[in-house]
Amino acid sequence: MKRILFAIMFFVSLLAFAQNETLFEQGNKLYNDGNYEQAISKYEEILSNGKHSAELYFNLGNAHYKLDHIAPSIFYYEKALQLKPDDKEINGNIAFARNMTIDEVDTIPEVGFTKFVNNISKALAFESWAYLSIGLVILFVVLFLIYYFADGTIQKRMAFVASLIMVIFTGLALSFAFHNYDLAQQDQPAIVFAQESQVKSEPNLRSTESFKLHEGTKVQVLDTVNNWKKIKLADGKTGWISSDDIKVL
Structure with a gap:
């Protein structure tokens, strides 16, 4: 069957x-x-x-x-x-x-330690970081067993130091894995589909207009309240836009 x-x-x-x-x-x-x-x-x-x-x-x-x-x-x-x-x-x-879009949005470049951490986190996918962490844990167990059963002092010392290094590398790999996951969760891009859309200071029609956006502009969705999306531009500006005016990627 x-x-x-x-x-x-x-x-x-x-x-x-x-x-x-x-x-x-x-x-x-x-x-x-x-x-x-x-x-x-x-x-x-x-x-x-x-x-x-x-x-x-x-x-x-x-x-x-x-x-x-x-x-x-x-x-x-x-x-x-x-x-x-x-x-x-x-x-x-x-x-x-x-080049056909109207809005000119400057991108704020990442600098310093944040850029360094983000670049390393994005070097591998979340699953790859997870597999690497598992491999490092296995290496730690092997090295610890060598340390535990070794007879010579030099062997014990080398195995112990190597196992400590594996612990540190495992911690780093897990940190990068979860940071990669957080970056992926925060990454919610969308494209403005309305020919022109008012971006409000609050999620309601009565609030003041912060700025206007036009079709084709890429934004990041930060939050949702009823029929409103809180968005962020590449230059750091934020505001609320009607959910009907954008299409989430």
Whole structure:
């Protein structure tokens, strides 16, 4: 019975894969023929089937860019970069799309110890830091056993020092792992989709306007209250924007 169910599931997955490949090829042909709206429909149909890939998001971004859809093009380029952050073609195209935006937001660079810690934390994924921590713990146990059963004084001393070093490295690896996790949790980017949106000082319509944002601008979501999102710009400015005016990545 299990084999039959597995065979059915495998067959269904093959059919879904084939269907998505067909839609992707149809979308590419429509794009090459200049039928960008129809190409977008084909690509979105793939998304509705639960298929996600950097190539699919990239093509969606390209199609929207051809139609001068600023916010959607940047949104899908950003989605593609989440899957392939070092892709030169995606980075090149999103740079062109960002040139169409109105808002000029300066980025505050990280400096000093914060930059140092963040760079090390981002060097590995959270899972990689976790596996490294487990490996260091195993090394510590091995070295401690060597220390415990060793007969010679020099062997004991070397094993003891090495085990202490493993403890320190394990603590550092765990610290970087949790810092990496915190950075990932805090990273909630969104793209402004409204042509123009008022950013308020408080999460209500009666509050004063802090500044305006326009479509395509990237923000970080800090908090949510009812139908309002607290956002932060790359230059450090914060405010509240209507949830309907942005799309979270």
